[in-house]
Amino acid sequence: MTETIEIERRGLMLVLSSPSGAGKTTISRSLLAEDDELAMSVSATTRAPRPGEVEGKDYYFMEPVDFNLLINRDELLEHAKVFDNYYGTPREPVERALAAGKDILFDIDWQGTQQLAQKMGDDLVSIFILPPSTQALEKRLKTRAQDSDEVVARRMSKASEEISHWAEYDYVVINDDINRCRAEVKAILQAERVRRTRRTGLLTFVEQLREGY
Numbered sequence: 001m002t003e004t005i006e007i008e009r010r011g012l013m014l015v016l017s018s019p020s021g022a023g024k025t026t027i028s029r030s031l032l033a034e035d036d037e038l039a040m041s042v043s044a045t046t047r048a049p050r051p052g053e054v055e056g057k058d059y060y061f062m063e064p065v066d067f068n069l070l071i072n073r074d075e076l077l078e079h080a081k082v083f084d085n086y087y088g089t090p091r092e093p094v095e096r097a098l099a100a101g102k103d104i105l106f107d108i109d110w111q112g113t114q115q116l117a118q119k120m121g122d123d124l125v126s127i128f129i130l131p132p133s134t135q136a137l138e139k140r141l142k143t144r145a146q147d148s149d150e151v152v153a154r155r156m157s158k159a160s161e162e163i164s165h166w167a168e169y170d171y172v173v174i175n176d177d178i179n180r181c182r183a184e185v186k187a188i189l190q191a192e193r194v195r196r197t198r199r200t201g202l203l204t205f206v207e208q209l210r211e212g213y
């Protein structure tokens, strides 16, 4: 019988950023559905829920006054204003998941990514997702049909600014064909999991190997 050898490792933080509509939510959902070692960081936001969005699963929806309380109590790892609303990452669930050796997926913007990169260093792996074209991006925002024309227009006008941060990310993936994009993101996650510096159990394993076990 063959035995699977599990080497202990630190959890990692996988960040996905993109202009709105490029496909972060779609990719996140399929990664989470297939991967038991990955958990989503659920953000707090002052944005109103979209049809079908679930409290505590998609976001913690709240009033600005309650969001401010989280900031004042230092309960957010990072926060930023995006499209007139506030968004932030609750600290406690992230710390709990990392301690349990789980990986965490973040759907956050470039401002949040910069803050996490400063705080978390090598635990962070960041991926920027680009749409295949501006036209395709607009079409996706419109066919998602969850925002008013005005909101879609505002998101489109911010796309170029968000894209300008592409070079701050470890990886850049183009979401043309969704299956290919998903496969690339999965490959990045798999490779980062076996990075030597994350595998805290390697030293003991190699010592035992060299001693003839």
Ligand SMILES: Nc1nc2c(ncn2[C@@H]2O[C@H](COP(=O)(O)OP(=O)(O)O)[C@@H](O)[C@H]2O)c(=O)[nH]1
Pocket (backbone or CB within 6 Å): 017, 018, 019, 020, 021, 024, 025, 043, 044, 047, 078, 079, 080, 082, 087, 088, 089, 107, 108, 109, 110, 111, 112, 113
């Ligand atoms: N900094 C930061 N950005 C967030 C957070 N949660 C969501 N965002 C970003 O806020 C932007 C708007 O998100 P949302 O309103 O859900 O629309 P989406 O662009 O269609 O996903 C996206 O760029 C998200 O990545 C967070 O906790 N922190």
Ligand SMILES: Nc1ncnc2c1ncn2[C@@H]1O[C@H](COP(=O)(O)OP(=O)(O)O)[C@@H](O)[C@H]1O
Pocket (backbone or CB within 6 Å): 018, 019, 020, 021, 022, 023, 024, 025, 026, 027, 140, 141, 143, 144, 175, 176, 177, 178, 179
């Ligand atoms: N590769 C793709 N080709 C065509 N449509 C896509 C692709 N990826 C995502 N979409 C669609 O585009 C819309 C926006 O995707 P979504 O994941 O909500 O983006 P984001 O979370 O980045 O705002 C959704 O309706 C989604 O089904």
